[in-house]
Amino acid sequence: MRAALLLAGLLLTWPALAQDAARGRAIVENGTENAAPCASCHGMDGRANRSEQFPRLDGQSAHYLLKQLEDYASGSRPNEVMTPIAQGLTARQRQDVAAWFAAQDFAAGPEPTGEEARRGRAIYELGIAERGVQACINCHGPGGLGLGPLIPRIVGQWSDYAEAQLHAFREGTRRNDAGGAMRAIAPRLTEADVDALTAWLERDLPSERQHGPRQRR
Amino acid sequence: MARTMPAVDIVFVGFGFTGAIIARELKDSPLRILGLERGQPRDTVPDFQGPAMHDELAMAVRHGLMQDTARETVTVRNRPDQTALPMRQLGSFLPGTDLGGAGVHWNGQTFRFQASDFRLRSHHEERYGRGFVPEELSIRDWGVTYDELEPSYTRFDRLIGTCGHAGNVRGEIRPGGNIHEAPRSEDYPNPATEPSYLGAIFAKAAMELGCQPFQVPSANLTRAYTNPEGVEMKPCMVCGYCERFGCEHFAKSSPQTTLLPRLREQRNFELRTGAHVTRVDLTPDRRRARGVTYIDAATGEEVTQPAEIVVLSSFAYNNVRLMLLSGIGTAYDPATRQGNVGRNYCYQTMSSVTLFYDDDVHLNQFMGAGALGTMVDEYAGDNFDHAGLDFIGGAYIGAFTTGARPIEFHPVPPGTPRWGAAWKAATARHYNHTGAITCHGMSNARASNHVDLDPTYRDAYGQPLARITFDFPENDLRMSAYVTERATEIARRMGARRILANPRTAPWSVVPYQTTHNTGGAIMGADPRETAVNRYGQSWDVPNVFVTGSALFPQNASYNPTGTVGALAYWTADAIRDRYLRAPGAMVQR
Ligand SMILES: Cc1cc2nc3c(=O)[nH]c(=O)nc-3n(C[C@H](O)[C@H](O)[C@H](O)COP(=O)(O)OP(=O)(O)OC[C@H]3O[C@@H](n4cnc5c(N)ncnc54)[C@H](O)[C@@H]3O)c2cc1C
Numbered sequence: 019m020r021a022a023l024l025l026a027g028l029l030l031t032w033p034a035l036a037q038d039a040a041r042g043r044a045i046v047e048n049g050t051e052n053a054a055p056c057a058s059c060h061g062m063d064g065r066a067n068r069s070e071q072f073p074r075l076d077g078q079s080a081h082y083l084l085k086q087l088e089d090y091a092s093g094s095r096p097n098e099v100m101t102p103i104a105q106g107l108t109a110r111q112r113q114d115v116a117a118w119f120a121a122q123d124f125a126a127g128p129e130p131t132g133e134e135a136r137r138g139r140a141i142y143e144l145g146i147a148e149r150g151v152q153a154c155i156n157c158h159g160p161g162g163l164g165l166g167p168l169i170p171r172i173v174g175q176w177s178d179y180a181e182a183q184l185h186a187f188r189e190g191t192r193r194n195d196a197g198g199a200m201r202a203i204a205p206r207l208t209e210a211d212v213d214a215l216t217a218w219l220e221r222d223l224p225s226e227r228q229h230g231p232r233q234r235r
Numbered sequence: 236m237a238r239t240m241p242a243v244d245i246v247f248v249g250f251g252f253t254g255a256i257i258a259r260e261l262k263d264s265p266l267r268i269l270g271l272e273r274g275q276p277r278d279t280v281p282d283f284q285g286p287a288m289h290d291e292l293a294m295a296v297r298h299g300l301m302q303d304t305a306r307e308t309v310t311v312r313n314r315p316d317q318t319a320l321p322m323r324q325l326g327s328f329l330p331g332t333d334l335g336g337a338g339v340h341w342n343g344q345t346f347r348f349q350a351s352d353f354r355l356r357s358h359h360e361e362r363y364g365r366g367f368v369p370e371e372l373s374i375r376d377w378g379v380t381y382d383e384l385e386p387s388y389t390r391f392d393r394l395i396g397t398c399g400h401a402g403n404v405r406g407e408i409r410p411g412g413n414i415h416e417a418p419r420s421e422d423y424p425n426p427a428t429e430p431s432y433l434g435a436i437f438a439k440a441a442m443e444l445g446c447q448p449f450q451v452p453s454a455n456l457t458r459a460y461t462n463p464e465g466v467e468m469k470p471c472m473v474c475g476y477c478e479r480f481g482c483e484h485f486a487k488s489s490p491q492t493t494l495l496p497r498l499r500e501q502r503n504f505e506l507r508t509g510a511h512v513t514r515v516d517l518t519p520d521r522r523r524a525r526g527v528t529y530i531d532a533a534t535g536e537e538v539t540q541p542a543e544i545v546v547l548s549s550f551a552y553n554n555v556r557l558m559l560l561s562g563i564g565t566a567y568d569p570a571t572r573q574g575n576v577g578r579n580y581c582y583q584t585m586s587s588v589t590l591f592y593d594d595d596v597h598l599n600q601f602m603g604a605g606a607l608g609t610m611v612d613e614y615a616g617d618n619f620d621h622a623g624l625d626f627i628g629g630a631y632i633g634a635f636t637t638g639a640r641p642i643e644f645h646p647v648p649p650g651t652p653r654w655g656a657a658w659k660a661a662t663a664r665h666y667n668h669t670g671a672i673t674c675h676g677m678s679n680a681r682a683s684n685h686v687d688l689d690p691t692y693r694d695a696y697g698q699p700l701a702r703i704t705f706d707f708p709e710n711d712l713r714m715s716a717y718v719t720e721r722a723t724e725i726a727r728r729m730g731a732r733r734i735l736a737n738p739r740t741a742p743w744s745v746v747p748y749q750t751t752h753n754t755g756g757a758i759m760g761a762d763p764r765e766t767a768v769n770r771y772g773q774s775w776d777v778p779n780v781f782v783t784g785s786a787l788f789p790q791n792a793s794y795n796p797t798g799t800v801g802a803l804a805y806w807t808a809d810a811i812r813d814r815y816l817r818a819p820g821a822m823v824q825r
Contacts (some may be wrong), residue, residue: 024444081561091391091418095526106739108521124330143284144280144284145279145280145281145282145284146280146282147278147279147281150467150485150496151280152280152469152483152484153280153483153487155284155285155286156284156285156472156483157472159286160286170464197457197458197459197469197470197471197472198458198470199461199469199470199472202459202469202470
């Protein structure tokens with residue numbers, strides 16, 4: 019009975035979303051006059067490629083994705099690749115692509131083991147008392163799954179990208195976090211902390227197990 | 236045989252905001268400082284972290300951060316001719332325990348009292364004539380004025396980074412803030428909170444009635460802030476888990492987020508947790524304290540701690556109880572009205588108006604913070620003309636959005652069944668569409684309301700419990716009826732489908748939560764026969780004992796107490812450091 023009700027709820031809301039996502043799909047695949055196809059960097063399914071600094075977008079909160087596109091466009095998150103692309107999209111097109119990537123299935127392999135990842139998890143769940151870092155879990159939620167609508171899922175994120183963002187918050191080049199939440203935290207993390215956190219957050223894709231362990235610089 | 240520890244110069248009994256402030260103010264003194272706290276040590280990381288901290292059942296319902304009534308509680312009654320019974324479950328108030336005290340799980344609504352509050356009796360006699368104050372009331376002047384305390388208020392605001400919009404800076408009236416407030420010497424350190432949706436509706440309605448709404452001054456920070464101690468705080472995430480919870484984000488001011496990081500580095504300071512003080516040890520003539528005796532929680536051993544100065548910073552009635560257990564001053568007897576310790580116990584006269592909205596008005600109150608509210612001050616204290624009215628005092632009226640947490644927040648209109656399918660349906664229907672206006676009313680003293688030692692019930696260490704005798708004075712009930720009516724007028728303009736006024740009624744009950752604003756019992760003033768301490772918080776009877784906190788209030792004002800509690804702590808710290816240490820002894824002659 020409960021399941022039937024839930025299903026009825028989904029069916030009722032799905033058509034509106036599907037339309038957005040369908041229009042988004044065309045943009046992701048082919049781009050627009052002013053924007054390169056997203057798929058070339060993020061993949062059709064948003065899983066991107068771990069070897070570049072391209073973030074995974076699959077199954078991310080649509081509100082968060084939309085906010086990023088608006089922030090790239092307005093300059094509060096300046097980036098030489100994404101700012102022109104976001105500026106090239108209309109408000110409506112940004113909603114459509116956000117809906118497409120939000121609708122993709124998120125998939126992640128098992129939790130990494132090993133000393134570094136374990137330390138990352140400890141910081142994630144407990145924080146660092148000496149340096150006044152509250153646990154990431156307070157905002158990014160249990161397991162790093164995010165707390166919608168505006169706090170992103172960070173589990174599964176490719177480590178090079180996540181690391182670049184922590185650096186950008188630390189240096190203040192990314193300053194679109196409301197109230198400066200991440201800008202207050204990132205400067206208190208050492209490089210070793212960042213490595214540990216991003217190592218724990220990154221997850222192999224189920225289809226990519228053959229990649230083997232990631233190379234650390 | 237009691238173990239005796241090496242002597243210290245000053246010992247603090249209890250380590251919440253007041254103890255921490257004074258201990259820090261003595262950082263440059265030559266004193267050896269010892270803080271004794273009955274509870275555990277704890278800190279933001281790891282103790283307040285999510286998701287465990289957001290366990291509403293453990294923290295809010297089962298009082299995870301609060302005093303354990305199985306070890307120590309109070310007994311309560313309304314009148315001296317009744318037999319008091321122990322409060323076996325916390326209800327009406329939620330006292331803290333463990334390092335930081337109630338400053339960990341408080342809301343952060345941070346007020347100053349009005350200038351007239353400090354001269355309550357004189358003010359009313361001057362404005363309305365001698366016979367105006369109802370005979371029932373034993374209200375008094377504090378012996379200290381707003382102007383004297385102003386610098387200390389400012390220091391406390393800077394310490395905790397209060398967020399607000401000042402309405403009166405050195406006499407310059409600034410619209411958007413509280414224009415009824417006594418002058419501040421400077422603006423708030425941080426900008427005011429943004430109104431919630433309910434707050435915005437309230438502000439509009441209040442403005443239509445000629446009131447001047449403003450955001451409640453908040454110690455839930457609106458931005459990153461480094462206080463004068465060099466301790467950094469972070470912005471509030473408006474998560475709704477504030478009152479009754481510790482803050483995981485370093486965003487709510489507490490001893491942990493404002494002072495303890497510095498105290499830990501302070502060379503002349505030592506903290507001992509798990510140290511439950513059972514008495515202040517006096518010389519046989521009861522004129523001088525020799526130190527304190529405490530029970531070491533780890534071993535159960537009794538420990539003697541010699542000290543030159545004892546500061547009772549153990550919260551409100553706990554301070555009164557320790558004075559009575561130790562023989563400091565004389566116990567107040569309501570029958571004879573003699574005695575200087577235990578007098579003028581007061582509380583807060585709370586009432587409310589509930590607003591039930593149609594289901595297309597989404598209040599989304601789960602996005603809340605402890606001090607997120609919009610209020611008016613037109614009916615607080617003596618801000619309105621009482622001529623022709625049959626009471627003194629008033630209340631601030633405000634709309635708060637503090638979190639609407641799922642277990643405890645389930646408003647339904649009267650007449651709804653208390654359980655079953657109809658209750659569930661009504662709960663779902665009203666959850667996101669019900670708000671409230673709060674009247675935060677003054678509490679005036681009367682002769683029968685007091686604190687003494689219970690003749691029957693004892694704590695886990697075999698010592699008599701504090702006994703609270705309290706009921707609302709007739710004056711305060713009339714006041715509550717009047718301000719609740721004013722709040723109802725505002726509510727009528729807020730577009731709700733149904734409104735429901737809940738004025739305060741007697742008798743006072745320990746069951747529903749009202750506030751943890753217990754005041755009085757060790758009141759300050761100018762008369763050594765009728766007050767426990769002088770204007771510096773120094774005991775008249777045992778001059779090397781100082782008392783902090785709301786116990787000092789001769790009566791409670793229309794506002795939350797901690798702004799004034801913090802200011803008085805700085806005031807007492809100044810007196811100890813700049814006067815007492817130079818010439819130990821009574822700072823005011825009897
Ligand atoms: C739920 C809640 C919400 C509140 N909200 C507000 C608000 O919004 N605004 C406001 O102004 N105020 C508010 N308050 C009140 C505020 O918390 C107190 O005014 C303030 O914390 C008091 O500080 P204190 O140092 O006097 O006492 P406390 O913080 O209570 O500290 C006293 C300490 O002494 C210890 N102690 C007690 N007895 C002994 C003993 N025998 N031996 C050793 N140690 C002992 C206790 O364990 C405790 O740690 C609130 C309180 C509660 C409970």
